[in-house]
Amino acid sequence: MIKKNETAVPKPLLGLLLALGAAAGLSAFSDRIDPYHLDVLIGVGINIILAVSLNLIGGHTGQFSLGHAGFMAVGAYAAAAVTLFLGPRLIPDAAPGGFQENALFLGALLSAGLAAALAGLLVGIPSLRLRGDYLALVTLGFGEIIRVLLQNFEPLGGALGLNGIPPYTTVFWVVASAALAIYVVGCLVRSTYGLGFKAVRDDEIAASAVGLDPARYKVVAFVIGAFFAGIAGGLFGHFKMTITPSGFDFTRSIEIVVMVILGGLGNTFGVILAAILLTLLPEVLRPVAEYRLVLYAVLLVALMLLRPRGLFNFRLGRRVSSS
Amino acid sequence: MSAPLLQLDQVTLRFGGLTAVDAVDLAIPEGELMGLIGPNGAGKTTVFNLITGVYAPSSGAVSFAGRPLAGLRSHEIVAAGVARTFQNIRLFGSLSVLDTVRVACNRHRAASPLQSLIRLRAFRESEAAVTRRAEELLELFNLLRFRDAEARSLPYGEQRRLEIVRALATRPRLLLLDEPAAGLNPAEKLELVALIQRVHREFSVTILLVEHSMRVVMGVCQRIAVLDHGKKIAEGSPEAIRQDPAVIEAYLGPDHATGLFHH
Numbered sequence: 001m002i003k004k005n006e007t008a009v010p011k012p013l014l015g016l017l018l019a020l021g022a023a024a025g026l027s028a029f030s031d032r033i034d035p036y037h038l039d040v041l042i043g044v045g046i047n048i049i050l051a052v053s054l055n056l057i058g059g060h061t062g063q064f065s066l067g068h069a070g071f072m073a074v075g076a077y078a079a080a081a082v083t084l085f086l087g088p089r090l091i092p093d094a095a096p097g098g099f100q101e102n103a104l105f106l107g108a109l110l111s112a113g114l115a116a117a118l119a120g121l122l123v124g125i126p127s128l129r130l131r132g133d134y135l136a137l138v139t140l141g142f143g144e145i146i147r148v149l150l151q152n153f154e155p156l157g158g159a160l161g162l163n164g165i166p167p168y169t170t171v172f173w174v175v176a177s178a179a180l181a182i183y184v185v186g187c188l189v190r191s192t193y194g195l196g197f198k199a200v201r202d203d204e205i206a207a208s209a210v211g212l213d214p215a216r217y218k219v220v221a222f223v224i225g226a227f228f229a230g231i232a233g234g235l236f237g238h239f240k241m242t243i244t245p246s247g248f249d250f251t252r253s254i255e256i257v258v259m260v261i262l263g264g265l266g267n268t269f270g271v272i273l274a275a276i277l278l279t280l281l282p283e284v285l286r287p288v289a290e291y292r293l294v295l296y297a298v299l300l301v302a303l304m305l306l307r308p309r310g311l312f313n314f315r316l317g318r319r320v321s322s323s
Numbered sequence: 324m325s326a327p328l329l330q331l332d333q334v335t336l337r338f339g340g341l342t343a344v345d346a347v348d349l350a351i352p353e354g355e356l357m358g359l360i361g362p363n364g365a366g367k368t369t370v371f372n373l374i375t376g377v378y379a380p381s382s383g384a385v386s387f388a389g390r391p392l393a394g395l396r397s398h399e400i401v402a403a404g405v406a407r408t409f410q411n412i413r414l415f416g417s418l419s420v421l422d423t424v425r426v427a428c429n430r431h432r433a434a435s436p437l438q439s440l441i442r443l444r445a446f447r448e449s450e451a452a453v454t455r456r457a458e459e460l461l462e463l464f465n466l467l468r469f470r471d472a473e474a475r476s477l478p479y480g481e482q483r484r485l486e487i488v489r490a491l492a493t494r495p496r497l498l499l500l501d502e503p504a505a506g507l508n509p510a511e512k513l514e515l516v517a518l519i520q521r522v523h524r525e526f527s528v529t530i531l532l533v534e535h536s537m538r539v540v541m542g543v544c545q546r547i548a549v550l551d552h553g554k555k556i557a558e559g560s561p562e563a564i565r566q567d568p569a570v571i572e573a574y575l576g577p578d579h580a581t582g583l584f585h586h
Contacts, residue, residue: 013442184440191439191446192453195418195426202415209375209409210427211401211493220436266417 012187019179027172038171042239044279045174046232049181051259051275052268053228056185058257059266060194061221062201063127064136068229068256070143073248074119075112075230076237077150080162082108083238087166105168109177109234116230117223119146124222128215143253150245161244162237169239177235181228186268188224197221198266262303264310273312326389328353328529329405329497334373334383336366336553343369345553346383351497356523356530358544360537360564362574365550367533368410371499374531375407376400387497402430406495408486410502410533414474420466420485423474424457427492431456460488463525464518480511487522497529498522504536516542541565549573 030038054068083104091100119142126138151159188194196217199207204214237243255278263274281299285292303311327350336344344366351357361367372378374385376397385392387403395403415423434449461467464484469477474485483503490498500519504512516539523530523543534540540547540561547564549557551573557564564570 187439187442188436191434191436192425192429192432192450193434193436193439195422196429198417198422199415199426202417203413205377205397206409206413206415207426208397209401209407209413210489211398211430212426213396213398 012183016179016183019183020176023172023175023179026175027170030171033171040280040283041171042169042174042235044276045171045178046236046239047256047259047275047279048178048272049174049228049232049235050256051263051271052178052181052185053225053232054256055260055263055266055268055271056189056197057221057225058260059264059271060185060189060197060201061218062265063218063221064132065123065139065222065225066136066250066253066257067123067139067141067143067146068225069248069250069252070123070139070146071116071119071226071229072233072236072252073143073146073150073243073245074226075116075233076243076248077156077162077233078115078230079108079112079234080165080237080243081156082111083166083168084162084164101166101168105173105238108168108238109173109231112230112234113227114230116233117227119230120222120224120226121219123226124219127218127222140250140253143248143250147245147249150248157244159245161242161247163242165237165241165243167238167241169235174235174239177228177231181231182268182272184224184228189266189268201266258300262300262311264312267310267312270310270312274310277311327351328388329374329531330386331370331374332384332386334370334380334385336369336373336378337381343553344373344380347550347553347555349548349555351529351531353496353529354527356519356543356545357532358540358547358561359531359533359550360535360540360547361550365573366553367550368501369553370550371407371501371531371533374400374499375405401493401495404494404496405499406490406493406497407499408483408490408501408503410505412479412482412486414482414485414489416473416475418474419471420461420469420474420477421454421457421471423485423489424460424492425453427489428453428456430493457492460492464488480507480514483507483515484518487518491522491526491528495528497531498526500530500532500534502533502535504534504539509538512536512539515539519543 050068050072054065057063057065087104091104123139123142127135130138150156156162189197196207196212199212200214200217207214259274259278260271262278263271281296282292285295288295329351331347331349333346333348334344335342335346347370359367359370369378373380376392376395387405390403392400418426432449432453434446438446458467461470466481466485466488469481477485487503504515507515519530519532520543522528532540532544544561546559547561548555549564549570556569556573557567
């Protein structure tokens with residue numbers, strides 16, 4: 001008998017360490033990289049985190065969520081609040097790029113993740129009773145509520161948003177966070193525990209019949225997915241240096257959903273490629289200016305017609321063969 | 324006699340004006356292989372759904388191993404030791420045969436989800452133990468050759484067998500089989516009879532079998548209860564049930580005392 005598929009990545013922990021090393025290496029040479037390319041790379045990394053984390057909720061667990069930009073907003077504001085309001089008090093005279101600054105940013109990103117995870121818990125609970133279209137509407141509502149709340153909350157800048165956020169986001173932070181997100185989601189869904197996410201997606205009744213608690217799995221998916229969306233939000237804010245509530249609207253959520261669907265629901269590798277492609281596409285289409293969005297839409301329609309199960313669904317059909 | 328493993332005490336379920344299950348008493352001692360039969364719509368599957376927590380009884384009580392099951396949710400009842408299969412097969416569409424069994428081993432997994440991220444030795448050993456156990460179970464039921472195939476791509480009879488394996492992977496004390504012979508050809512039915520007897524013997528599990536096929540029920544069950552219109556109309560050994568006029572009438576109407584058991 002042939003033993004295959006033990007795990008797709010034989011040494012995931014080694015892979016993570018290599019990715020972190022690569023992030024540090026890339027960071028060391030970032031001075032020599034064209035700033036435009038660096039910007040695009042950071043954008044790609046942030047979108048990978050968003051897509052991979054939404055893939056856990058929507059792809060692996062099958063909970064169709066349209067509120068991912070909401071989690072991102074929570075994270076972006078939480079992180080910005082830490083560095084803007086707490087930072088000057090904790091480390092009034094930190095050297096730029098020094099240890100203190102990086103420690104502060106780490107703390108800010110963790111707060112971003114935790115705040116978003118808490119929001120994920122709150123949204124996860126209605127998901128116990130709703131499914132499909134109804135859940136999508138609730139998550140859509142959640143995203144809008146976050147946006148409107150931020151718009152009317154003056155201490156965090158109201159509709160003008162927060163400005164002057166320090167540019168702490170470097171290639172290292174983005175690549176390292178993306179590697180961590182891929183690692184966590186990848187390891188989780190391959191473990192015996194994590195197979196439960198797919199089981200819940202496929203058939204909730206059968207999942208409870210083998211002793212899994214579907215409600216718990218859904219909430220866990222929302223909490224972990226939101227955690228990484230929050231980190232992506234924190235990175236985003238410290239990259240753009242300014243955040244406004246309108247930057248996290250419904251269309252941002254849709255963009256992430258498109259990445260997940262295009263990559264193939266539950267297919268981590270495909271979703272990463274789709275995130276890269278969909279971030280680069282608008283850049284490549286820049287020369288055709290006003291036709292850009294039209295072309296983008298046409299491409300999407302064409303891709304969905306030609307590869308309905310995801311653009312990057314390379315998994316060969318595993319058929320029955322009596323070998 | 325010691326207390327029965329599963330006891331239904333005057334269990335009733337009403338859907339609005341319809342009484343689907345009407346004051347049913349049922350007691351299954353540990354180690355027995357019991358059959359539950361009845362015409363279409365008699366409430367057999369509904370009884371299963373009452374035992375497994377899909378429905379809560381309108382009145383009456385279900386208890387398992389001396390413990391009332393009221394208020395427990397389906398997965399908690401599995402944790403208590405009751406596993407089931409489904410009349411219309413419910414396999415996980417995206418899981419391979421091996422993963423279908425692995426996911427059912429979750430109750431007996433040693434490593435916590437957090438350990439899957441840190442991946443120390445304890446985690447790898449726990450995962451290896453789960454895989455080994457799943458492979459052993461598949462081997463026992465001659466399904467290991469399909470290890471990496473998609474569960475839903477299996478031939479129909481193998482899918483039924485895989486569902487039984489999946490239920491056994493939860494290490495139940497009571498196994499509920501909901502029409503395992505449905506859709507099988509006569510040869511496969513014979514194999515199934517042998518399989519059920521083997522499961523009963525080798526896994527020392529108590530079995531409650533809902534079935535239409537008389538050949539299967541009469542072949543394997545030690546005791547049979549008959550439901551009709553939600554009421555239990557008879558209970559006893561296969562021979563007694565075979566001759567029970569109430570049973571024959573329920574199945575074929577009053578004028579057909581013969582011919583029933585040729586099906």
